[in-house]
Amino acid sequence: xxxxxxxxxxxxxxxxxxxxxxxxxxxxxxxxxxxxxxxxxxxxxxxxxxxxxxxxxxxxxxxxxxxxxxxxxxxxxxxxxxxxxxxxxxxxxxxxxxxxxxxxxxxxxxxxxxxxxxxxxxxxxxxxxxxxxxxxxxxxxxxxxxxxxxxxxxxxxxxxxxxxxxxxxxxxxxxxxxxxxxxxxxxxxxxxxxxxxxxxxxxxxxxxxxxxxxxxxxxxxxxxxxxxxxxxxxxxxxxxxxxxxxxxxxxxxxxxxxxxxxxxxxxxxxxxxxxxxxxxxxxxxxxxxxxxxxxxxxxxxxxxxxxxxxxxxxxxxxxxxxxxxxxxxxxxxxxxxxxxxxxxxxxxxxxxxxxxxxxxxxxxxxxxxxxxxxxxxxxxxxxxxxxxxxxxxxxxxxxxxxxxxxxxxxxxxxxxxxxxxxxx
Numbered sequence: 112x113x114x115x116x117x118x119x120x121x122x123x124x125x126x127x128x129x130x131x132x133x134x135x136x137x138x139x140x141x142x143x144x145x146x147x148x149x150x151x152x153x154x155x156x157x158x159x160x161x162x163x164x165x166x167x168x169x170x171x172x173x174x175x176x177x178x179x180x181x182x183x184x185x186x187x188x189x190x191x192x193x194x195x196x197x198x199x200x201x202x203x204x205x206x207x208x209x210x211x212x213x214x215x216x217x218x219x220x221x222x223x224x225x226x227x228x229x230x231x232x233x234x235x236x237x238x239x240x241x242x243x244x245x246x247x248x249x250x251x252x253x254x255x256x257x258x259x260x261x262x263x264x265x266x267x268x269x270x271x272x273x274x275x276x277x278x279x280x281x282x283x284x285x286x287x288x289x290x291x292x293x294x295x296x297x298x299x300x301x302x303x304x305x306x307x308x309x310x311x312x313x314x315x316x317x318x319x320x321x322x323x324x325x326x327x328x329x330x331x332x333x334x335x336x337x338x339x340x341x342x343x344x345x346x347x348x349x350x351x352x353x354x355x356x357x358x359x360x361x362x363x364x365x366x367x368x369x370x371x372x373x374x375x376x377x378x379x380x381x382x383x384x385x386x387x388x389x390x391x392x393x394x395x396x397x398x399x400x401x402x403x404x405x406x407x408x409x410x411x412x413x414x415x416x417x418x419x420x421x422x423x424x425x426x427x428x429x430x431x432x433x434x435x436x437x438x439x440x441x442x443x444x445x446x447x448x449x450x451x452x453x454x455x456x457x458x459x460x461x462x463x464x465x466x467x468x469x470x471x472x473x474x475x476x477x478x479x480x481x482x483x484x485x486x487x488x489x490x491x492x493x494x495x496x497x498x499x500x501x502x503x504x505x506x507x508x509x510x511x512x513x514x515x516x517x518x519x520x521x522x523x524x525x526x527x528x529x530x531x532x533x534x535x
Contacts, residue, residue, distance in 0.1 A: 201218060201220055202220055202295075203220060203292045203293060203294050203295075204217075204218065204220045204221030204222075204223075204224045204225075204292065204293035204294075205217070205218045205220070205221060205290070205291070205292055205293075206218075206221050206236070206290075206291045206292075206293070207279065207288060207289070207290050207291075208236050208249055208288050208289050208291070209287065209288040210253055210286060210287065210288055211235075212235060212236045212237065212246065212249050212250065212253075212289075213233060213234065213235055213236070214231050214232055214233065214234055214235070214236055214239060215232065215233075215288065216232065217230055217231055217232065220293075221293060224270070224272065224293055224295060225239075225240055225265075227239070236249055242263065242265070244261065244263045245263065245274060245291075248260075248261050248274055248276050248291070249276055249289050249291065251276075252276040252277065252278050252289045252291075253278065253286060253288075253289055256278050256286055257278070258275065258276065258277040258278070259275075259276045260273070260274065260275050260276075261273075261274055262274075262296065269297075270295060270296075270297045271295075271296045271297050271300050272293050272294065272295060272296060273293070273294045273296050274291055274292070274293050274294075275291065275292050275294075276289050276290070276291040277289065277290050277291075317356070317359070320352040320353075320355055320356050321356075323348065323349075323352050324349060324352060324353075327345045327348055327349055328349075330345060331345060359499075362499035362500065362503065363499065365425070365499075365503055366482070366499055366502060366503055366506065369503065369506040369507065369510065376418070376419040376422065376510065377419050377420070377421070378417050378418060378419060379417065379418075379419075379420065380415060380416075380417055380534065381415070381416050381417065381418055381420060381423070382415065383409075383413045383414075383415070383416060383448055383460055383462075384409050384413055384448070386420070386423070387407055387409060387446055387448055387462070388407065390424065390427045390431075390446070391405070391407045391446065394431050394435075397435060398435065398444060401435060401438075401440060402440035402441060403435065403438050403440065403441070403442050403443070403444055404441075404442070404443045404444070405443075405444050405445075406443070406444075406445045406446070407445070407446045407447075407448075408445060408446070408447045408448070409447075409448050410447075410448060410449035410450060411450075412450055413448055413449070413450055413460060414450055414458045414459065414460050414533035414534075415533065415534055416460050416511075416531045416532070416533065416534055417534040418511045418531070419507075419511075422507045422510075422511075423507065423511070425503065425504075425507060426503075426504050426507050426508060426529070427446075427464070429500035429501065429503060429504050430464045430500075430504060430527050431444070431464065432500065433500060433501075434464065434466040434468065434525075437466065437468035437469050437525075438466045438467060438468035438469075438524075439468065439469075442466065442467040442468060442524075443465075443466070443467045444464075444465070444466045444467075445463075445464075445465050445466075446462065446463070446464055446465075447462070447463040447465065448460065448461070448462045448463075449461055451530065457532070457533065458533040459513075459530045459531060459532055459533060460530070460531045460532075460533065461528065461529070461530050462528075462529045462530075462531075463526055463527070463528050463529075464526070464527045464529075465524065465525070465526040465527075466524050466525055466526075467523075467524040468524050468525060469521070469522065469524075470519045470520050470521045470522050470523050470524055470525055471517065471519035471520075471521065471525055472521050473520070473521070476517060476519060479501050479517060480501050480502055480504070480505040480515070480517075481502065482498065482499055482502045504527075508529055508531070511531055512531075512532055513529060513530050513531040513532065514529070514530045515527065515528070515529050515530075516528050
């Protein structure tokens with residue numbers, strides 16, 4: 112009987128041990144599968160449900176680990192999106208390289224600056240950008256551990272860039288790489304050159320009349336008892352150059368207002384035919400006095416336009432003033448207006464101001480709308496031009512969303528073609 116009871120006890124213990132071992136193995140397999148799922152970035156479909164405290168604690172820990180991983184991934188995703196949004200919106204090129212100067216990050220602006228077809232990640236900066244100066248700046252920033260700045264010139268495409276390279280460090284201060292920004296200075300350089308040329312041109316234009324003023328004023332001061340005829344002649348010269356100075360200052364102020372957009376346009380509907388008839392009336396007597404035939408040809412169904420009437424009058428005053436100066440007696444000046452079709456099917460008003468004057472050399476034609484540019488400098492000054500009229504014309508027409516261009520041959524006259532969009 113005792114042996115039977117012992118046998119039953121051993122059997123019960125064996126059964127309990129086997130069941131416990133099977134359950135434990137099953138739980139460990141579940142834990143292994145859950146850990147594998149978490150490691151692969153997936154959320155386990157379920158966690159261990161058991162009454163035993165130890166298994167509940169393990170399951171709770173794994174659940175917290177999975178939730179924390181999800182939060183971290185979500186945070187990393189948001190930060191990555193924010194970083195990409197910032198880099199994509201920056202006009203400056205941005206590049207991050209490691210200590211071996213291998214590119215780890217580059218934004219779209221960098222690709223555009225260097226005409227790169229694809230993102231150059233995991234490629235050497237020197238091999239990708241093919242510029243030894245940029246590579247030298249990166250090497251200096253890594254070697255010295257300090258920000259480096261330099262302006263460099265690119266040959267192809269022709270651009271001037273300002274590069275700023277700053278070391279990137281870890282929490283312990285060790286250098287991990289360099290973050291470099293590239294700013295395109297080409298436009299700024301061009302504007303600076305334009306400013307310098309403008310100042311030089313203004314100084315040149317003012318120097319001649321001012322020196323004449325000074326000479327005649329000194330003469331009148333030192334020799335006040337000269338004959339009346341000589342004094343009158345001197346005053347005529349002073350008056351002539353004072354008018355020239357006044358015209359120059361007025362044109363400079365007009366151009367400054369147009370470029371700074373200080374003048375608020377009074378935009379209103381304009382009937383082209385009536386507007387051009389008014390322009391013709393204003394100039395008819397001047398052309399008659401010069402012995403020049405002046406005509407107006409208006410097509411049918413001209414499109415209506417909107418604009419600042421005073422500014423558009425300035426456009427035609429400048430163009431007709433030039434035509435009057437450069438067209439000889441017996442010549443012709445004509446304004447033609449017609450309806451013109453655009454390439455996209457839209458409609459524009461095209462106005463041509465044509466003369467039979469001296470014309471413009473082909474080499475000068477691309478530059479005539481530049482400030483102070485004169486095709487015939489000596490003759491233009493002799494006729495009282497400031498060299499700013501056509502620049503004012505260009506600014507006004509562009510501010511009306513229109514275009515202006517010129518066609519001319521030396522000795523065969525000139526034609527200025529204006530196009531203004533139709534307003535429904």
